[in-house]
């Protein structure tokens with residue numbers, strides 16, 4: 001009994017200790033994202049999608065990551081990311097024309113990347129490389145583009161609502177003469193077609209609290225505008 005209690009205590013201590021030391025290593029792991037900014041951004045643009053300029057010093061980092069990932073030779077797909085990371089770790093310290101995946105013209109325009117030896121440690125390059133292929137990939141790129149599109153639609157939708165005076169009769173959250181746009185979104189969230197139709201044709205007596213007030217028709221609106229506006233209402 002005494003012995004098993006001792007073992008239990010020892011185990012608990014061991015667990016506590018390893019938990020602590022794990023936390024310590026986690027805290028000591030270099031931050032790939034911050035390092036990429038401080039060590040590589042002076043030449044490589046880091047935005048995704050990238051901002052390119054005619055006098056840029058190096059290809060944008062997204063292009064580098066996509067490029068390396070596409071061109072690296074591996075025998076199984078599972079090796080793609082580890083091999084790409086290994087390539088970057090080597091290239092940063094030992095760049096050569098032969099190793100570069102850049103075509104001849106780009107190499108001539110940019111010049112070969114200067115070796116970064118002495119500017120950062122191997123661990124730091126590894127953290128950067130891990131972050132690169134975790135961040136700059138097809139999946140994240142598509143996600144960002146999709147978010148941008150939603151944001152753009154929201155902006156265009158709101159502009160249309162203001163331009164057409166919708167907000168003089170509808171609040172976003174508050175009802176005015178007409179129901180609030182969030183109440184409309186609630187009712188028609190699976191039926192944006194009905195929203196388009198009512199904007200185009202007008203509406204009456206669908207909302208009791210509007211007491212027979214009439215929603216004017218907006219016949220002049222194009223289908224495109226109706227779609228964007230309905231989508232914007234659904235987002236509320």
Ligand code: HEC
Pocket residue numbers: 036039040041042043044057058059064067068087088091092095099100101102106107110111112113114116128
């Ligand atoms: C002084 C400017 C400069 C800095 C700083 C710099 N690079 Fe580069 N890098 C370049 C240029 C120029 C090229 C394109 C020519 C080439 O492939 O060598 C390049 C190319 C690369 C390539 C090869 C791309 C390919 O398609 O073959 C990798 C990988 C790379 N850089 C990673 C990094 C990382 C990671 C950092 C930060 C630790 C960094 N670079 C910092 C200038 C720089």
Ligand code: HEC
Pocket residue numbers: 161164165166167168169170177178179184194195196198199203204205206207208210212213214215216218229233
């Ligand atoms: C003059 C005031 C007024 C203006 C301007 C107005 N609405 Fe309305 N809207 C109403 C009223 C009142 C109702 C409630 C009608 C009802 O009970 O069917 C309504 C209802 C709606 C409905 C719900 C219709 C349904 O089928 O349930 C939508 C969608 C709508 N409005 C969108 C808009 C949009 C978009 C604009 C701008 C292009 C706009 N409204 C401009 C007064 C207005």
